[in-house]
Structures are given as structure tokens and as C-alpha cells.
Amino acid sequence: MPAKKWLDKEVSLDPIKKQTIAVIGYGIQGRAQASNMKDSGLNVIVGLRKGGKTWKQAEAEGHKVMEVADAAKAADIIHILIPDMEQEETYKRDIAKHVTAGKALSFSHGAAIHWKWIVPPKDVDVIMVAPKGPGQRVRELYQDGFGIPSLVAVHQDHTGKAWDRVLAMAKGIGSTRPGVLKTDFKEEVETDWFGEQVDLCGGTHALVMNAFETLVEAGYQPEVAYFECLHELKLITDLVQKYGLTGMYNRVSETARYGGLTRGPRVVDKDAKNKMKQVLNEIQSGEFAEEWVSKYKKEGKHSFARYMKDIENHQIEKVGKDLRKMMWPDQET
Structure with a gap:
């Protein structure tokens, strides 16, 4: 319905x-x-x-x-x-x-x-x-x-x-x-947290960083890897938001379309979906809420520090900072 x-x-x-x-x-x-x-x-x-x-x-x-x-x-x-x-x-x-x-x-x-x-x-x-x-x-x-x-x-x-x-x-x-x-409140909370964790925030940052590392470890220039794995992501998500997944594929090159359709499901596969289900179960059961409340009571806003530091120190962030300054010199980094 x-x-x-x-x-x-x-x-x-x-x-x-x-x-x-x-x-x-x-x-x-x-x-x-x-x-x-x-x-x-x-x-x-x-x-x-x-x-x-x-x-x-x-x-x-x-x-x-x-x-x-x-x-x-x-x-x-x-x-x-x-x-x-x-x-x-x-x-x-x-x-x-x-x-x-x-x-x-x-x-x-x-x-x-x-x-x-x-x-x-x-x-x-x-x-x-x-x-x-x-x-x-x-x-x-x-x-x-x-x-x-x-x-x-x-x-x-x-x-x-x-x-x-x-x-x-x-x-x-x-x-x-x-x-x-x-x-309703239950649906909003559970779907909101799920999206943030597996897709919009957590899933995106993990996918981008792993893709970047794969190219750099294979000997490609970090700057080129940044453009391919992070910078162009906005161009694709803009198409997805405006036209849907099918509409996005109809607006990229035929090579991108075939490669994406045949290789994407190999990367984000059934194993990844099973892990998504585990994350959802943790949200639905209240396990994540209890963990988050406990963590915040002990550490407050410092709860994020270790995780954020790992990202801040990653090569993709250092390369990206320079490239963003090149493209948008007046923008705050």
C-alpha cells in the first residue's frame, strides 16, 4: 500500500x-x-x-x-x-x-x-x-x-x-x-539510522576509501584516484536523485553502464546485504541505541574522536584538501 x-x-x-x-x-x-x-x-x-x-x-x-x-x-x-x-x-x-x-x-x-x-x-x-x-x-x-x-x-x-x-x-x-x-516514530528512527549507517554516511565513506586505496595500491596517482572515487560521486548521486537508478544509467556512457551493471553487484554482494541485515537487527533490537547512549555518557562528543582521526589522517583526505583548494580557492576546507 x-x-x-x-x-x-x-x-x-x-x-x-x-x-x-x-x-x-x-x-x-x-x-x-x-x-x-x-x-x-x-x-x-x-x-x-x-x-x-x-x-x-x-x-x-x-x-x-x-x-x-x-x-x-x-x-x-x-x-x-x-x-x-x-x-x-x-x-x-x-x-x-x-x-x-x-x-x-x-x-x-x-x-x-x-x-x-x-x-x-x-x-x-x-x-x-x-x-x-x-x-x-x-x-x-x-x-x-x-x-x-x-x-x-x-x-x-x-x-x-x-x-x-x-x-x-x-x-x-x-x-x-x-x-x-x-x-510513524518507529519507522522513521529505524530507517533513518539504517540509511545513515549502511549507505548515506557509513557505507559511502567506507566504499570510497576502499576504492581509493585499491587504485593507489595498484600504482595509480592519488590525485587521479581521488577524482575517480570521490569527486565524481556527486555527479552520479545528483543523477540518481533526479532521475532514479535507471535514469542515471541512461545518462552515463555505455561502457559505464555495462561495467556498473555487471561489476557493481559483485562488489556490494549478498554478503554485504547480510551484514546490512545484521546492522538493521542491531537498530531494531535497541542494541545500537544502548551502545550509543553508553558511549556518549562516558565520552560525550569525544565519542567520535578516534574514528574521525582515522579518516582525517587518511591519504584521500590529504589529497582531497589540496585538490579542493585548487578547484574552489575561496571555500573553507
């Missing part, structure tokens, strides 16, 4: 026009979503730690900024956009006492609710609008008159108006322009 979809003309901002939305956090998503909703004519306040580095930035960009507890108290919809691992503590310390009857608790990722790091009271709506793209593109495409598609979900509908609320928020950030899809 196909997923339920909504387009821009089917959704109205009216259900939340007179409500106050507190965006908690002004990071990559918080900045984009708060700005988009404000530009859509919604009443937005931004909740931050006093003296935090984004306080002045949010004010300079035209937002009313308040401390987190004050923003949560003033809001009808509390939209939590701080990192997953900070949500539970911030909720208990600053937000929970202000989650009163009839309000909505909102997220852009369902982990805190699905894994019960946050357990909301029964007399509030619990909703989610999850853009399927990074915050920078959420803002850029909105300003271009379009938007990033989103997944929308209702975990708890106390008021009977939760769907009206979440769809209006999706419209406010521009997501109903390309379209939004109905999901």
Missing part, C-alpha cells in the same frame, strides 16, 4: 497561525526551520542556553530568543531540535514542567520518543516533522521557492488536532511544496 502523501495545496497554516512555536536549539536544523517558519508568517521563538554561541546569531537573524525553560513555558508547540543525546537531560531540566495540557511536543527525529528517553504526559500532542535533507538545504530550497520533502508522524493525538498541527509545521518549513509522507 503506497504511503499517504500531502501536497502544498492540501495543507493550511491556519491551525497554528495563532500559536507560538518554540524552536529549541539553533543548530543546523533549528536555524533553518525556525527561519523558514518565521518567514512563512508563523509566531516563532527560539529557546537557547543563555550565553550560548548561537544566541547572538539567532537575534541577529531576527528571532526572539529566550532561555529554554522560558521558551517552553511561552509556547503552544515545543519543537525540540537539539542533538539526540542532549534531549533527555534538557527535557527533564528545562522543558518537562512546561509541557502542560493541550500543548504539542514536536521533534524532527523520533529517537527520544521511540526509545523512551522522553516520556511525555498523556494530555499533550506528540508530533514529528522530519526533513529528508540537511538544514542548509532546507533553508536554501525554501528561499528558492521550493523545499525539502519531509516525513510527518503523530505519536499521540490528545487534542484531535495533532495532524493539523504537524502538517501546518511542514508547510511552514516548505516541505509540502515537494510533498510530505506519513510515517
